[in-house]
Amino acid sequence: MSQPHFVANPMSRRDIRSYVFLIRNLFHVSDEENIDIFNLIEVGLSEAFEDFSYLIVPEHKMYEYALFLPELNELRIREDVYEAALNGNPRHRFTLAHEIGHVCLHRGIKRLARGGAPVSIPAFKDPEWQANEFAGELLAPTHLIGNLSQTEIMLKFNLSREAAKHRYNNSKK
Numbered sequence: 001m002s003q004p005h006f007v008a009n010p011m012s013r014r015d016i017r018s019y020v021f022l023i024r025n026l027f028h029v030s031d032e033e034n035i036d037i038f039n040l041i042e043v044g045l046s047e048a049f050e051d052f053s054y055l056i057v058p059e060h061k062m063y064e065y066a067l068f069l070p071e072l073n074e075l076r077i078r079e080d081v082y083e084a085a086l087n088g089n090p091r092h093r094f095t096l097a098h099e100i101g102h103v104c105l106h107r108g109i110k111r112l113a114r115g116g117a118p119v120s121i122p123a124f125k126d127p128e129w130q131a132n133e134f135a136g137e138l139l140a141p142t143h144l145i146g147n148l149s150q151t152e153i154m155l156k157f158n159l160s161r162e163a164a165k166h167r168y169n170n171s172k173k
Helices: 013-026 037-048 079-086 090-105 127-139 150-157 161-171
Strands: 053-057 066-069 074-078
Touching: 013 090, 013 127, 037 053, 037 079, 037 090, 053 079, 066 090, 074 079, 074 090, 079 090, 090 127, 127 161, 150 161
Parallel strands: 053 074
Antiparallel strands: 066 074
């Protein structure tokens, strides 16, 4: 694992689950199974955070799939990822949900100083772990999973097989 560049405020899986439930209610998608991730980015985040902006960046100008820059409160999405998600690609829908997690959870987060020995942080303070948990809960909330199988979760919420397995296991915790 590479050295983390940020440390987030501590959040448990339960904290993230509760926060996402509030976010889904705020964006009026509390019981939707296949949420419109683009409406959340293009309308919801802009309404919730005055200074939020997003850019679609040409593929040749960006290595990362998507990136949230907390110091600018700006989300950058690579064009091919945006288009694939628009066409329903589960992997890229998850990527966008992950970045929405960063926008909601990590505004104003401070960068760790670079250099020195690698820094190890616990998962509950790791912004990447938090954003992954946020994305999974946003796309397939525990209260809608119930007793669904992994395959049913994958199909109902348009998730990859790996994400559906993770949601299945986490919904039981």
